[in-house]
Amino acid sequence: MSAVLAAILPVLAAVALMLVNGVVLIYMLRKVLGRLHLRHGPLNVGPKGMVQTTADVLKLLSKEDVIPTGVDRWMYVLAPAAVFIPSLLAYAAIPFSENLRITQLETGLLFTFAVLSLVALGVLMAGWGSANKWSLIGAMRAAAQTIAYEVPLLLSVIPVVMVVGSLDLAQIVQAQSGTWFGIIPRWFVFAQFPAFAIFLIAALAELNQTPFDMSEAESELVAGFATEYSSMRFGMLFLAEFSNSFIMSAIAVSVFFGGWSLPWVPDSVIAPIAPVIFVLKTYFGIFVFMWIRGTFPRVRIDQLMTLGWKWLIPITLGWIMLTGLVLKLGELGGAS
């Protein structure tokens, strides 16, 4: 019995974290975008509008679940689950601290990318099943985008994997402890800056975030693949989207920004609050996503494809070769 409980409890914790993330991040998005637009964002429900998103969720819960006539029923009904479940699975390998991980997967990084790329399948189901032209166009664009940016995203972390020699996210974090010359933290964002830049661009595109939000461009496609959804089915799509930005930011934090560690502070001091540091760093990453969202205009789809295929892929491949060369030459230099 306790074994069953031990298997289920972390999963329930992940579900709870995902819900809290959804509620907090939507509030944060509205506040941050509001501030960037020189307005206040939500103000009235609760102190500083903090209960606004909770109220929104309750409202969504009490709304009629409209299934339009003429939809491809199976696809339409299953799509929210097909988007939601992979997004929940992605929490399995995130290292909140040295010990606080749901699974100790040795292939954590690859696993997280793999489940995140399944989300595109759900988006395609939603777009096709909705029997709506906007949804169809939105889903097709989302698929094109995923296809173009999956490869640079996966390639951009390979230099880090080469240095660390492991796909285990916790080991990648541990490889970043300490400092260079006592000042610069050994975070891979410094040693692997081009890799990080490509990761950031590709992550934004994978998340369908501005400036790559063609799949649900409000001004042209209504709400993209989510146009025909209402009630909690829409809630699921929405929740998964926010949860995905959390996951992507968490990967960026663990691969490039030293995970739960802080520079100049010994690990023994921060051990008790490591998960808090990790979550704060992740939220800062999401804040940067939102900042970008409030700043940049949308790119055109041909520009998007050109950027992905003609720039990012050759550059990442070149960077992988360069990293390999430098590492091997360093080894030779160290040996002789």
Place this chain on the structure above:
Amino acid sequence: MPHDYVVIGTFVLVGIIFVMITISTSNILSHQKPSEAKGLIYECGVEPIGAPWVQFHVGYYVYALLFVVFDIETVFLYPWAIVFSRMGMIVLVEMFIFVAVLLLGLAYAWKEGALRWR
């Protein structure tokens, strides 16, 4: 560890149950009053014109083919990257050849105009 995959299986199960519970809660809490107008597909307020599944020009099927090639390449690169620091110079040379062949392929596709969005 095999135990971890049990946890992942639990994840899928809990996910399915969670989706079912939320959507049925919502269905219990809400009024269901379907009507003809409500069931119409949204098309900016007018009645939908033509079939929903339009002949859609999938402008990226060539990209999709290239994607398969490059995705598999990435799959090959991951194990290589893991053992990279533990092996000698030879892994570097091998990977240079592998990546160079792929870059040649990309250059060919580029020259043939496969990377032009139409």
